[in-house]
Amino acid sequence: xxxVTQMEGPVTLSEEAFLTINCTYTATGYPSLxxxxxxxxxxxxxxxxxxxxxxxxxxKGFEATYRKxxxxxxxxxxxxQVSDSAVYFCALGGGYSxxxxxxxxxxxxxx
Amino acid sequence: NAxxxxxxKFQVLKTGQSMTLQCxxxxxxxxMSWYRQDPGxxxxxxxxxxxxxxxxxxxxxxxxxxxxxTTEDFPLRLLSAAPSQTSVYFCASSYSAEPNSPxxxxxxxxxxxx
Numbered sequence: 001x002x003x004v005t006q007m008e009g010p011v012t013l014s015e016e017a018f019l020t021i022n023c024t025y026t027a028t029g030y031p032s033l034x035x036x037x038x039x040x041x042x043x044x045x046x047x048x049x050x051x052x053x054x055x056x057x058x059x060k061g062f063e064a065t066y067r068k069x070x071x072x073x074x075x076x077x078x079x080x081q082v083s084d085s086a087v088y089f090c091a092l093g094g095g096y097s098x099x100x101x102x103x104x105x106x107x108x109x110x111x
Numbered sequence: 112n113a114x115x116x117x118x119x120k121f122q123v124l125k126t127g128q129s130m131t132l133q134c135x136x137x138x139x140x141x142x143m144s145w146y147r148q149d150p151g152x153x154x155x156x157x158x159x160x161x162x163x164x165x166x167x168x169x170x171x172x173x174x175x176x177x178x179x180x181t182t183e184d185f186p187l188r189l190l191s192a193a194p195s196q197t198s199v200y201f202c203a204s205s206y207s208a209e210p211n212s213p214x215x216x217x218x219x220x221x222x223x224x225x
């Protein structure tokens with residue numbers, strides 16, 4: 001079945017550092033790929049998405065490129081802020097508007 | 112904009128008790144789903160619905176029932192709670208199954224079963 005593997009955390013960075021969170025997937029066909037973010041005590045919010053190979057999703061300085069050849073969708077940001085501290089989930093789209101999630105990666109950014 | 116509303120926010124149950132987790136959305140979304148979030152496990156799909164009167168099982172449906180009598184509401188029922196059902200539960204909704212229609216999540220219900 002479909003699955004998503006993302007790097008384990010926590011990832012601890014200083015403010016303005018470069019961020020990469022790795023995500024790889026296994027799926028039949030060519031699913032849409034997503035990154036969701038969860039701030040403490042809240043539900044998940046869509047951060048960005050890509051619907052086909054070589055698409056780049058971007059939002060709030062974050063970006064990720066759908067790489068079919070490496071089945072990857074790594075999340076990057078050039079300069080993180082304290083306010084980016086959250087849990088990040090990579091997910092792939094299934095049928096009927098459902099998602100298969102990775103286990104999540106906690107990001108902690110210190111001033 | 113209320114979006115997706117889940118109640119209660121917190122609940123403690125004893126083993127064997129029953130309860131219903133409520134989920135309501137005011138966006139006229141056809142697609143709704145329930146996930147549970149456990150440490151180190153990410154979110155796993157419990158049940159989903161593609162419209163009023165239509166539900167189906169997800170990855171981890173055992174111990175849970177759902178129904179969808181209206182477009183707005185999608186309650187999740189635990190008939191006999193077990194400690195393994197201690198988790199944070201999220202309800203989500205979407206306008207369509209197309210990738211450009213993102214899921215909207217509620218803020219979750221934290222359930223503890225003792």
